[in-house]
Amino acid sequence: MQIRRAVESDFAAMWPIFQAVVADGRTWVFTVETSHADAFALWFGPGVSSYVAEDDGRVVGMYKFAANQPGRGSHVANAGFMVDPQCAGKGIGRAMGEHCLREARRAGFLAMQFNIVVSTNEAALALWTKLGFSVAGTLPEVFLDEELGYVDAFVMHRFLDDVEG
């Protein structure tokens, strides 16, 4: 597997993964109604750095990071990750997570923050904990889960000073 910077022409392969990931309505705030244009802007908008993971030349996952806030909060990155559901359990998320920490550090960010990690998303919680993130807060009922209704989500945070850029 290879992880490289995404280019706009990759979106043809990224869009079906986006749609497959949001389809169950259990991990991302974006719904299946999200337009192609809105999804594109999410990955290639101003200030966004996007990467794809390729296996045998096929895109199997993607991630992005950007400043979580402008100006006086712009030293903290926010990031998002999507793995093709058909390729789950192969360590793609973990490889992208580690790659992302290095790239964000290299880009000069001092920390990384996830704003809404759904409390029922055990795979994500386990992965981010393993990669050094801590829960900075619990947001009550901020996520409308497709199966359970309103559920809590976590803000997770990690400094990047121990990451080799």
Next chain:
Amino acid sequence: MQIRRAVESDFAAMWPIFQAVVADGRTWVFTVETSHADAFALWFGPGVSSYVAEDDGRVVGMYKFAANQPGRGSHVANAGFMVDPQCAGKGIGRAMGEHCLREARRAGFLAMQFNIVVSTNEAALALWTKLGFSVAGTLPEVFLDEELGYVDAFVMHRFLDDVEG
């Protein structure tokens, strides 16, 4: 004092307040370098509801709210408040805060969340606590304070079910 929906022509009076509020670099992430266009978009962009507080026909403060997240997080509002520093201590922030809770509830939001309340901003912390918000989490060193360097900030949250719309 009267609080009413802001219209685009109000921005002529809102822009100097924006500039005065961000000037000390101690409460908002936006810096003094923020462009007129970026500030305008902040108050009149898509999905944003903006209001001004007027005293004797003069704008003395403004606030705005919008969904804090799209889709499955869109039932939670985010809000921002600015009071003309020359009119501080007159209860304008509190009046706008109460007004904002009612308007957000009326607009159908179920909760309100502030993403980055600077830990040194005692006036804001006291006001939001008084208006029913709780600290949902502490974000370490996420705000670059002009005087103190990197300082913590709080995520604050409040359900709106007890607010009369």
